[in-house]
Amino acid sequence: MVAKIIDGNAVAKQVRAEYRTRVEGLVALGCxxxxxxxxxxDNPASKVYVxxxxxxxxxxxxxxxxxxxxxxxxxxxxxxxxxxxxxDPSIHGILVQLPLPPHFQIRQVLExxxxxxxVDGFHLYNVGGLVVGGIVFPPCTPYGVxxxxxxxxxxxxxxxxxxxxxxxxxxxxMALMLMQxxxxxxxxxxxxxxxxxxxxxxxxxxVAAGVPNLILPQxxxxxxxxxxxxxxxxxxxxxxxxxxxxxxxxxxxxxxxVPGGVGPMTVTMxxxxxxxxxxxxxxxxxxxxxxxxxxxxxx
Numbered sequence: 292m293v294a295k296i297i298d299g300n301a302v303a304k305q306v307r308a309e310y311r312t313r314v315e316g317l318v319a320l321g322c323x324x325x326x327x328x329x330x331x332x333d334n335p336a337s338k339v340y341v342x343x344x345x346x347x348x349x350x351x352x353x354x355x356x357x358x359x360x361x362x363x364x365x366x367x368x369x370x371x372x373x374x375x376x377x378x379d380p381s382i383h384g385i386l387v388q389l390p391l392p393p394h395f396q397i398r399q400v401l402e403x404x405x406x407x408x409x410v411d412g413f414h415l416y417n418v419g420g421l422v423v424g425g426i427v428f429p430p431c432t433p434y435g436v437x438x439x440x441x442x443x444x445x446x447x448x449x450x451x452x453x454x455x456x457x458x459x460x461x462x463x464x465m466a467l468m469l470m471q472x473x474x475x476x477x478x479x480x481x482x483x484x485x486x487x488x489x490x491x492x493x494x495x496x497x498v499a500a501g502v503p504n505l506i507l508p509q510x511x512x513x514x515x516x517x518x519x520x521x522x523x524x525x526x527x528x529x530x531x532x533x534x535x536x537x538x539x540x541x542x543x544x545x546x547x548x549v550p551g552g553v554g555p556m557t558v559t560m561x562x563x564x565x566x567x568x569x570x571x572x573x574x575x576x577x578x579x580x581x582x583x584x585x586x587x588x589x590x
Contacts, residue, residue: 292513294543295443299435302442303555307351310566314352317569320577324569325354326384326410326561327376329369331395332362337388340558344386347558353565354381362392369395370403377405383572384410384565389460407571410564412464421467428564433465435556436497436518443545445495445516448473453489455479455506455533456499461520465497486510498533508538517546520553 314324326348330341341357348355358372369387376385385408391397401409406416412430420426429437440447452469456462457480466476479489481500487510490496498506499520511517521533532549540546547553 292542292544294517294540294546296540297439297443297518297545297547297552299439299547299552299555302439303559305442306438306556306559306563307347310563311351313566313570317566317573318352320573322569322573323352323354323381324384324566325356325379325382326386326565327379327382328355328357329360329372329385329387330357331360331364331369331388332392334390337390341388343558344561347562348565351562351566353562356382366395366400369400373400373403377403377408380572382408383568384408384561386411386561408568410561410568412564413460418459418464421464421471428568429468429560430460430464431560431564432461432499432520432553432557433468434560434563435553436465436520437468438560439518439547439553439556440495440516445545447495450474450494451477451492452495452497453477453479453493454497454499455486455490456501456520458499461499465499469495469497500533502533503531504533504535506534506539508535508542511539511542513542514544515542517543518553519547519549522549522554 317324328341328344330337345355373385376382385404387400401413402415404414406414406427409417410428412428417426417428447469452474454462454466454476457478462478466478469476477489479486490506490510491512493512493515495516496511497518501521503523503525517534517539519532519534523531525531530550536548
């Protein structure tokens with residue numbers, strides 16, 4: 292068996308084309324979706340991510356602005372800037388690029404963002420919505436994984452799903468989204484003993500641990516769907532995921548590559564959330580019928 296590779300670049304291109312059309316419709320009605328990104332400090336990786344987000348916005352036709360601040364900026368300055376953006380009708384999405392410098396209270400900063408503009412899906416309102424329903428924005432990386440599974444018509448209902456990694460950004464929200472879709476979900480983390488005893492049972496394995504080549508072929512069930520969220524740079528400069536791609540693809544039925552798998556979808560779903568925010572705002576102000584949401588439950 293050789294796994295089918297789920298091409299995140301191709302799926303992202305398709306989604307962006309769909310939303311480019313939706314943006315054109317909004318612009319024709321006098322509403323150009325706008326995204327504001329707050330970047331604190333000079334973290335090289337953060338700069339790369341912000342540039343990718345700006346490029347994706349331009350590709351789809353969104354207006355984007357990057358607000359740059361030095362690493363020693365006082366937290367109150369950032370909170371005040373967010374308050375201004377909350378009140379700006381030309382801005383439909385706000386995100387603060389993480390990580391922030393150590394002197395910041397990250398939760399306090401993120402909760403300053405209006406939940407109606409929280410396109411990263413990190414506000415407690417949206418996190419709570421993953422548990423009880425009523426979510427406004429799903430977190431972008433789990434949302435991207437969901438769309439990748441949908442693109443291959445992979446059903447999760449009734450499937451055994453193992454999520455490796457319990458971060459607030461990927462692991463926990465991913466597990467909650469899968470539970471909403473009626474999967475049976477196990478979350479593994481850094482203190483899980485004998486990781487392989489869990490991963491070998493997974494029909495769908497989602498790995499977001501940040502450990503290069505953590506998942507080896509003998510840890511994967513034959514025919515499993517393997518989604519590799521990890522991205523790690525080796526000493527030789529090569530990017531790899533958390534999964535031994537060459538070995539595992541000989542056992543899996545589907546697998547995502549690194550790079551070119553989940554990564555392009557994370558940025559794309561940020562654009563999707565921003566466009567949907569603009570559509571909702573236009574609906575409220577002009578009484579127009581909303582466009583259908585892409586937040587679906589996998590059957």
